[in-house]
Amino acid sequence: MARREDDEWFLYGSYFLVSDKTAAPVSLRIRQVPGNGSCLFNAIAAGILYNSSSITANDVEQHPSMPEVRKLSSQLRTKAVDMLASGIKHTEQLIMQKDEMIDASNLVRLAADQYGITSNEYLENMRDERVWGGGPEIVALANELQRQIVLLETTDYSRAAQNSNQSSHDGCSIYLKVSALFGPSSEGYEFGPPIYILSANQMFPKKRGVQARENHFLAVFPSCSV
Template identity: 25%
Template structure:
């Protein structure tokens, strides 16, 4: 793991450095990645940036790296790259964030900042001292067409692309990001792709285990108790704000549907969950399933 400055732009430093370092001696690939990060209009700075990174000493801490102290590098990473990520989110607020999520960037920003004002959030993210987080990582994954693996178990894959590059970053104490490099850059795609699939499979298995327990618990109830549980969920749903209702529905879709193949059915102002699951609580009668574990 390699450290970067804790200057508010640590996420952007971590991603840019991890993205460029593996190709510092491949002029064609370095040029392509430079353009992806900073735009073609800044190509006159490419030789300078490439030389800085070729002199990057993996044995030194960030205080001794000219890369982080160089004014041109700071302008490109802290300002230009950051603003390009913000512009990407602003232009795609209502598109899905990653291949494995049904949340849009608008949803993710509101969840990340507790129903934040979108315009204020995006404007604040342009400030050099503002920490990047989950929405920015998802945007970067799509923006750079790269799989991003975070040490806390998160994995981000571009929505409409087949990413061939992988970036690994570390969330340290919840308020700082560092990065890692593959031991053999040529193995990066295979190794990290395996890691992405393993993380996804683990998450699915956990969801299925949780749902199976809920189904077994539900099956043990009487018909009256089952209806009471559904009423409790609908009452909880009615107590939510409009934004929280949307988040709740997304949670049902993301967790419930992926785990048991259920369908979300609106019933007036209420919601029910029904479908067909072999051996589960849902049968051909369209009986509702208890989703209480999702309320936490």
């Protein structure tokens, strides 16, 4: 069977999630997304479309096409900015992690201060498809969708194995761990299972770890519930 053009977005190699919740690492599939400023929204869109279907992580040919991902990505960017703007206007609080709350105004202000601009300027800039989204937008979408967004990062599995009494890695596989859990708990999956994204370098997996500047997001699909 001929490969779809979109199949090329899936990374080759062996990837696993190390978690205290599982006795052994969980295998993952990782999907690259365009690094055009909308990588965060593309990665989340790929996760949403994947979870809304009955396919499995390894059904590469059945995953949503990149045009579908881009279309939803644009909608998600708008939802995120609208959520933050509404939160500021109505002095609302958003769920950061578990029971931790933050004022929407403070969340945006902290991000805007990094660029030396006002909150309104930050939100206006974020509507531009070329502007890179980050923490505030992840929190906004997790609250808007009522879905937990799980942020992953690479890890040294030899250390993780020592801490969890697991066998050492084979030297060829790449291991990830949970960096943060944004938004409401996904217990019961009332609004859908968690969405997994990886914060990494745009050259991942060639560049990773402490030497690689994190400037990109990718979509991640566990082979089973974590």
